[in-house]
Structures are given as C-alpha cells and as structure tokens.
Amino acid sequence: MWLPECASTNTEAQRLIGQNRATDGCVVITDKQTAGRGQRGNRWEAQPGENLTMSVVWRPTFLAVPDQFQLSQAVALAVYDWASGLLGPDPALRVKWPNDIFFGEQKLGGILIENTLSGPKIQSSIAGIGLNINQREFAVPTATSLAGLTGRQYALPALANRLLECLEKRYLQLRAGQVAALHRAYLQVLYRYQEPRLYEVDGQPLTGRIQGVDEAGQLLVEIAGQQRAFGLQQIKYLPN
Numbered sequence: 092m093w094l095p096e097c098a099s100t101n102t103e104a105q106r107l108i109g110q111n112r113a114t115d116g117c118v119v120i121t122d123k124q125t126a127g128r129g130q131r132g133n134r135w136e137a138q139p140g141e142n143l144t145m146s147v148v149w150r151p152t153f154l155a156v157p158d159q160f161q162l163s164q165a166v167a168l169a170v171y172d173w174a175s176g177l178l179g180p181d182p183a184l185r186v187k188w189p190n191d192i193f194f195g196e197q198k199l200g201g202i203l204i205e206n207t208l209s210g211p212k213i214q215s216s217i218a219g220i221g222l223n224i225n226q227r228e229f230a231v232p233t234a235t236s237l238a239g240l241t242g243r244q245y246a247l248p249a250l251a252n253r254l255l256e257c258l259e260k261r262y263l264q265l266r267a268g269q270v271a272a273l274h275r276a277y278l279q280v281l282y283r284y285q286e287p288r289l290y291e292v293d294g295q296p297l298t299g300r301i302q303g304v305d306e307a308g309q310l311l312v313e314i315a316g317q318q319r320a321f322g323l324q325q326i327k328y329l330p331n
C-alpha cells in the first residue's frame with residue numbers, strides 16, 4: 092500500500108502484522124513520515140514526496156534467531172544492487188556496516204530491520220528502507236541523494252518497483268540457503284573493508300582494519316595486531 096502520510100512505515104507494518112493483515116512480502120510505502128525511525132534510536136528525516144520511504148514484511152520462518160544478520164545482509168545487498176543498477180558499478184558505492192548505503196563518504200540511504208521472534212524462530216521481519224532520491228538539500232554534508240549524485244530527477248514508483256525486484260531476488264537467495272554466497276557478496280562491497288582507517292573505541296581514536304563480520308553481525312576489526320568484535324554502540328567511524 093502507498094500511503095500519503097504515516098508516522099513510520101515500520102510502525103504501520105507492525106500494526107498490519109498485529110492485525111494479521113500483513114502477508115509475506117507485503118509493502119508499505121509513504122510520501123511522508125511524521126516520525127521516521129533510524130538506527131540507534133535516531134530519527135529518520137526525509138523531505139516529503141522526494142524520497143523512497145518503505146517497509147517490506149517477510150515471514151522468514153526458515154531463519155533461526157541467531158542467524159538474523161543474514162537477512163540484514165540480504166537487504167543491504169539488494170539495496171546495493173538497486174543503487175549500482177542506477178549509478179553503475181562505481182567502487183565509491185558501498186554498504187557501510189551493518190547496512191547503510193554510502194557513496195564515497197556520503198550516506199545515500201539507511202535500513203532499519205525489526206524482527207519479531209517466536210521462540211527459536213523469526214516470526215516476522217520488517218525491513219524499513221529510506222533512500223534519498225530527489226532531495227537536494229540536507230541538514231548534514233554527510234548525506235546525499237541519487238539526484239545529487241547524477242543531476243537527474245527520478246520517478247519514485249519506477250524506482251520502488253526496481254527496488255522490490257532486487258529485494259525479492261536477494262530474499263529468494265537467502266531462502267534457498269545461499270548464505271556463503273551472500274556473505275561473500277556483502278564483504279565485496281563493504282565500506283573500508285581491509286583498509287587501515289580511524290575508529291573510536293572507548294572514547295579513544297585507534298587505527299583498525301575491518302576483517303569481516305561474524306555470524307552475530309558484529310564487526311571484526313584488527314587493532315594493534317588483535318582481532319576484536321564490536322556491536323553497533325561499541326565502535327564509531329572517524330574520518331581520515
């Protein structure tokens with residue numbers, strides 16, 4: 092469903108699930124979110140009518156709870172596929188762990204996955220995706236949009252359809268159990284992978300080299316010859 096306005100498409104999708112009205116693969120898109128949510132409890136701000144703001148509901152009952160990150164990887168790759176189809180296979184296009192879409196040092200979009208668990212299984216999963224499309228001005232210089240990168244103007248319904256095709260392809264790959272291939276593809280497009288770069292850990296700036304991501308979705312970084320695993324709140328990327 093394409094709504095003119097809602098608080099958050101993730102919240103709307105959650106409501107549909109609660110009412111038993113969300114079928115596998117159902118999509119909520121809106122022109123305007125009044126309370127868009129981002130990772131780490133942040134707000135997600137997007138100029139109304141200019142961007143893609145959507146949530147897809149799946150029932151990945153084939154996934155065990157400790158394997159949740161596999162879905163996050165598949166969604167990030169789908170968005171990467173979509174963006175590289177539009178921008179070409181530019182090495183500046185990257186997935187920033189866990190699932191931000193970056194072009195160079197600027198964020199093109201973000202993903203917020205919210206899973207409902209039922210014992211050892213995932214009962215439902217909401218993949219909330221926010222992509223900057225025609226918006227030209229941002230509150231921060233670290234954000235960009237497709238239009239900002241290409242100088243073109245885009246029709247949102249056509250872009251949404253292309254994105255849904257990419258999502259379906261990666262979701263089916265996950266459902267078919269091609270987990271190793273998904274992981275390899277994720278590492279191939281991972282921002283800063285294997286590069287010595289600057290991070291902040293426990294308030295300290297440190298040089299580290301991303302070595303990969305473990306099964307729990309933690310970032311593996313080699314620091315001073317030692318590999319360490321980090322959760323989202325435990326490491327900050329510093330510019331360098």
Ligand code: BTN
Nearest residue numbers: 099127128129130201202219221
């Ligand atoms: C992030 O980078 O912090 C994640 C942003 C996710 C934003 C999308 S927009 C559609 C969906 N609904 C929300 O409230 N959030 C996600």
